[in-house]
Amino acid sequence: DIQMTQSPSTLSASVGDRVTITCRASQSISSWLAWYQQKPGKAPKLLIYKASSLESGVPSRFSGSGSGTEFTLTISSLQPDDFATYYCQQYNSYPFTFGGGTKVEIK
Amino acid sequence: EVQLVESGGGLVQPGRSLRLSCAASGFTFDDYAMHWVRQAPGKGLEWVSGISWNSGSIGYADSVKGRFTISRDNAKNSLYLQMNSLRAEDTALYYCANGGGAMGYWGQGTLVTVSS
Numbered sequence: 225d226i227q228m229t230q231s232p233s234t235l236s237a238s239v240g241d242r243v244t245i246t247c248r249a250s251q252s253i254s255s256w257l258a259w260y261q262q263k264p265g266k267a268p269k270l271l272i273y274k275a276s277s278l279e280s281g282v283p284s285r286f287s288g289s290g291s292g293t294e295f296t297l298t299i300s301s302l303q304p305d306d307f308a309t310y311y312c313q314q315y316n317s318y319p320f321t322f323g324g325g326t327k328v329e330i331k
Numbered sequence: 332e333v334q335l336v337e338s339g340g341g342l343v344q345p346g347r348s349l350r351l352s353c354a355a356s357g358f359t360f361d362d363y364a365m366h367w368v369r370q371a372p373g374k375g376l377e378w379v380s381g382i383s384w385n386s387g388s389i390g391y392a393d394s395v396k397g398r399f400t401i402s403r404d405n406a407k408n409s410l411y412l413q414m415n416s417l418r419a420e421d422t423a424l425y426y427c428a429n430g431g432g433a434m435g436y437w438g439q440g441t442l443v444t445v446s447s
Binding site: 225256258260262267268269270273274279309311313315318319320321322323324325 | 435
């Protein structure tokens, strides 16, 4: 099975900061990677698919990059609505797997 | 408007069975693969199972393989998860979601609690 490792697990940042979250796959997944945002008590929301494609309706301050085993999610200028937990997920092969999550907190 | 509505959760004793359902509307159900994803209280997301549009490709997490069975009825726009031999560690909020790999739409989840 492909293991997904996210870092950091927690991130403290201020409004306006540039934020980067890293996700590493235990083997190559090409570009079959998605990023989700989850707020407390809510279902996850798809932000990025195929490593770098922005889901419709998602603000352009979110971007994704990478391929193979190393991926990043960047928020160019953190907004109050962005404080949440973020997950990466590989869909290269079954079983699909999620990273452990990164909680973005207010500094 | 896309809607995914899960049902069938509840309190169940260890070793017993439960069947979850997900009713889909607002999109062409048989155009999409479907998935079950769970989240234990205070924990991260865990993909449980997925099924292709025509049920020709099915996958399971190692943690549920041999105990859970995913199925779908395209005529009824419905997704199912038959859960047998339930364990305490299966306690979670179970979401259904659509998408070939990246999951674009999610339901609000149904809570399964396994406890004696």
